[in-house]
Amino acid sequence: MTKITFLNLGNQPLANNYLSKKNINKKEKKYQLNVCVDKKTNLVSIKKTFSSKTMFNNKYPYRSSMSKTMTKSFKTLAQYIKKKYKPNIVLEIGSNDGAFIKNFKKNKTIGIEPCSNIEKLTKKLNYNTFSDYWSKKLAKKILKKFGKVDLIYSANTISHIKNLNEVFNAINVVLNDEGILIIEDPSLLECIKRNTYDQFYNEHIYVFSTIALENILKLHNLQIFKIEKLNIHGGSNRYFIKKSFSKRKINNSVIFNKKKENDYGLKKIITYRKFASRVKLSKIKLNKILSKIKKDNQKIIGYGATAKSTTILNYCNIGNTKIEYFLDTTKDKQNKYTPGTKIPILKYNNLIDDNIKYVFLGAWNFKNEIFKKEKVFIKRGGKFITHTPFPRII
Template sequence: MRTLLNKKIPLQKYRRKTCRICGSSKLYPFLSLGSMPIPNGFLEKSDLHKSELHYPLKVCVCESCFLVQLKHVIPAEIMFKNYLYIPSTSQTMVTHFQKFADEIIKKAGIHKITFVVDIGSNDGTLLSILKKKGKRVLGIDPAENLAAVANTRGIKTMNAYFNSNTAEKVLRQYGKADVITATNVIAHIDNLHNVIAGIKALLQTNGLFIIEAPYLIDLLDNNEFDTIYHEHLSYLSIRPLIKLFDQYDLRIIDIKKQSIHGGSVRIFISHKESNHSVHPRVEKCIAEEKLKKLHLRSTYNEFARRVKVIKRDLVHFLKRIKKDGRTIIGYGASAKGNVLLNYCEISTDIINYIVDSTPYKHGKYTPGTHIPIYPETKIKNETPDYTVLFSWNFAKEIIEKNKKYRERGGQFIITIPYLKIV
């Protein structure tokens, strides 16, 4: 494998010395994935000769509240001004949001929902479903390209970061929200206190704040190290969140596990003074986290050990089949795929190209490893011997979509939670 030669150029970033939830300085580092470019920083062909900015990926756990978090933070503007992950390109995600919209309405019960605010609303996929159900909706997203797409689709979207100031603007223009949603957003936020203060101000007395995020237990159990990257500043579990919400007189009233993204949790939060009751699932989740020993260093050290084994086994296997003359491509130009490629130092000497369903990514190249990205149709016209499934969280959908490829003798390589050929 060739050595990745791009120069590591320092840029504005800072190293956290205290926990972003409780302020403790007891941060125990347990895993380093090295330095790499921002995984969603796809390149144009004209960028390939330029030096790329690399940032460290080190993970630690707070030994006071047990929040797992990145050691280094880079400016959000670098990651989110133009964002290329779009849920509407995946039928799995569209179906997921359709079911989520139904649950939002059901969970509200007797409390009538008229106004829904979605933080990190992306292209408006969730809000478009709720709008069709007769709800008044507002999206808030910092990505200029996605806010423009959503507004074009008729989903009113503010191009902004959500914080207490944004909440005040929404209050003045629209009034309080009956429901505030944030799917795969909270883990991206450095100043959580400013955001939760905004939620507190914007939410109706009996309103619901609903977040969805990858769950730490699933990340650890399934060896999902490739979901660790710069925009994911925190890796969420229930006990740290209880401490966070308690500071703003908010409480978790229910938790539902989801299979999406390799294992997520949907968390329902309300004002303490609301008349929502707390579901027994909350205590059950707390008990499970204690049973999983999320408070012990040994849990995280063992995870780090397994990550190194996965890297060793994958690199060895790919080198061997490449030496045997096999052709290898990738499926899914995902952020998680770019983490794996950079951590394992896999580039065009191993992977010929990657196919992806997102039109915005076609013709671009992967950050750090410079692998070209093509439309999914390319795999239908060619039959590479092996296809590494970087978007393993959509494995079922992708494999079903490519039955003919497998019938022609092609095989998929799944890397998480362990190396598997299908």
């Protein structure tokens, strides 16, 4: 076996399986969340995976447009793409509620979104969207209907698909010879540096490094020619990819990124084992902070009942005796309970309760956006609790 397990995040529920009052006492589907690294490719992945249909269906709760950070990022990228590459047709894998494709003319976009409850939002606006999983079969269907496409974009989606060979084979079917593939996903280097072990959950099958992604792409005659570092989702990489025979020059950012990853030790198993040790310490420290606040008879609530927070809450055994409730802006999560830990999720209300002094950041990856929004809470002495890069009160 070339895969080595280095991290055990315990018994976990499906990260987006929010519980209703009706099913709160029903037995939840749980699994052992183990994380491993492939010695051959350096690809980091979770060990136990679930079918796409189990995770991405007509009840999927995530909406890209709910975040100002994401909508701004999509708009800026779309403007850059139009100016720099002037694509005739843009295809997005994982188009969600259309936050990215809405920046282009309707006749110039194709969206792929398997979650029908979300795909219908863009369908209603007359965008060319398919409620289907990305595959070679779908790529051929698109090729027949629209011809080759000039640019394919995918944000935080490729890492959710188990069969990477199928993903890149399908991309090769429909992408022009001089076309560009842009992938955006959390950076493994940043994940390890910042101790964000919550990047691992059932939907995040992979967390990519440049080294690993390059090894996979090579098998499909694809090549990274530029990398942009993003602050989104706690540190992400935006990879610009071409077909190997394309004459596009390789930017220095690719060499720089690989050097950084090599220097940090992403090819050494000891790096992953040290990370696992830090994660164990993080669990102890976070629980100490929460216990001390509760001892002082202070309430703690959560902000953003995210898929990421599911990993933290279940790994650290944090339930409703420590966190009273979560606030969330997503309608599909409101009046439900967090998976596994059964903490109530309420409609977001501007942190108006004066009795609340401590807020656990479930959506820590949107910290800057949240801090701007919650100036009044901060001004009256409100404090946030985070686990990254180490558990502390901000």
